[in-house]
Amino acid sequence: MVSSCTVIPSSGPSADTIQSGAKTAEAPYVLVNVTQAVADMLAKSQERPLSVAFGSSRKKSSSRIGVGDVVSVVIWEASQNGLFSSGEKGIGAAQIPPQPVSENGTIVVPYAGVVRVADRSPQExxxxxxxxxxxMAVEPQVLVNVVANNSNTVTVTGEVAKSGLxxxxxxxxxxxxxxxxxGGPRMESHQLAVQITRGSKSETIPMERLxxxxxxxxxxxxxxxxxxxxxxxxxxxxxxxxANASVQFDESQLYLNQALAKVGGLNDDRANARGIFIYRREPVDMVRKMVPTAHPTxxxxxxxxxxxxxxxxxxxFFILKGFKVSNRDLIYIANSSLAEIRKFSTLISTTVSPIVQGAAVASNINDLSN
Structure with missing residues (x-):
């Protein structure tokens, strides 16, 4: 009977098991006791702005001509007999057919020859x-216009009204x-994240935060x-x-007290108030600020x-109000030792009760037979 009760049903490890496991050399996780300083540091690390990841300054003016742009050139001349005059009535203009900027960054203009235009402004x-x-021309006046700005484009795709360049x-x-x-997003902003990819770097943030x-x-x-x-x-x-559940949330910033409230809070009869655990994967550089010996797993x-x-x-409870919940976090609330004792007592009584009842029935039968 006793041996059958050695394994007590549980929804997960006890707080002591988690704490002792973290002290072993081969532990596959790092345990961090959350103080207000830790909560504040985590909040700052989660709030890294895009200006830090990509910089806040403009790289170059979008008015610069690039390879692949289509450029139009119009030339005026102050003479009816000039190279580019429109005819007998005198001063006129000649329009050079629009042409794409070559791989070498050049276009061709009659009588001017090959002209370098890439990474230069139309005025230059x-x-x-x-x-x-x-x-060759009489007081030439030139107008340079970018007809198709193909080189200075960004790609927008995903949940927008109109994807494209x-x-x-x-x-x-x-x-x-x-x-x-x-065209803007096709759904509510709280359902969306925005991913920006520049070269080999990519960052993703909630649309609401943007x-x-x-x-x-x-x-x-x-x-x-x-x-x-x-x-x-x-x-x-x-x-x-x-309640044990997977809960979706719309808030751009959800704190641990709000997350626990969404499932009705802790079970007073079972919960170990010292054993609120949040499971997460973090970058090793950030974890080393709290545990210097941490290594990638x-x-x-x-x-x-x-x-x-x-x-x-x-x-x-102040820490609960300052600890931000991240997407896909797992929150585990360990059982109290008293709850384990109750379970053990229940198992004992469940096992012993049939034996006691059987003994009582046997005693009654003996009394009747006598």
């Missing part, structure tokens, strides 16, 4: 053409401006890829809570981290 190209024609306009081109030019935080509305650059991704965020709760340089919150500490 205009001055060069006028100078080249000054010995968006040309950058002269002046200030910011992330929200480009998304609006593409809207609410001016720091995130960075300058876009040529060849950026902007993707709106439908990304419902959720967390999972197991253990001694009033995954090939991508991340570490399995278990954050522990102690609600027996009077300041624990």
């Amino acid at each position: 190209v205009k001055a060069d053409i006028e100078k080249a024609l000054s010995g 968006i040309p950058l306009l002269p002046g200030d081109n910011r992330l929200l401006d480009v998304i609006a030019t593409a 809207i609410s935080d001016p720091r995130e509305n960075i300058h876009v650059q040529s060849s950026d890829v902007i993707t709106l991704i439908r990304q419902p965020r959720s967390f999972t709760v197991f253990g001694a809570s009033m 995954h090939a991508d340089g991340t570490v399995n981290v278990i954050y522990q919150v102690d609600l027996k500490d009077p300041s624990g």
Whole structure:
């Protein structure tokens, strides 16, 4: 009977098991006791603005001509007998057919020859053409216009009204401006994340954060890829809570006290108030600020981290209000030792009760037979 009760049913490890496991050399996770300082540091690390990842300054003016742009050149001349005059009535203009900028960054203008235009402004190209024609044309005046701005574009795709290449306009081109030019998002902002890819670097933030935080509305650059991704965020709760569930949330910033409230809070009869655990993967560089000996447990340089919150500490509820829940977090609430004792007692009584009842029945039968 006793041996049958040695394994007590449980929804997960005890707080003591988690704590002792973290002390072993081969532990596949790092345990971090959450203080207010730890919560504040985690909040700052999660709030890294795009201006830090990509920089906040514009790389170059979108008015610069690039390879692949289509350029139109119009030439006026102050003489009816000039190279570019329109005829007998005198002063006129000649329009050179629009032409794409070659791989070498040049276009061809009659009598001016090959003209370098790549990475130059239309005004600079205009001055060069006028100078080249000054010995052949009479007071030439040139107008250079970019008909198709193919080199200064960004790609917008995903959950937008109209995916495609968006040309950058002269002046200030910011992330929200480009998304609006593409017709805006096709669904509510709380359901979306915005991914920006520039070269080999990619960052993703919630759409709501992009809207609410001016720091995130960075300058876009040529060849950026902007993707709106439908990304419902959720967390999972197991253990001694009033409900075990996977919960989706719309808030751009969800705190641990709000997350626990969504499942009805802790189960008073079972929960260990010192054993609130949050399971998450974090970059090793960030974890080493809390645990200097931490080392990567995954090939991508991340570490399995278990954050522990102690609600027996009077300041624990302040920590709940400052600890941000991330997408796909797993929150586990360990059972209290008293709950384990109750389970053991229940198993004992369940096992012993039939024996006692059987003994009583046997005694009654003996009494009747006598």
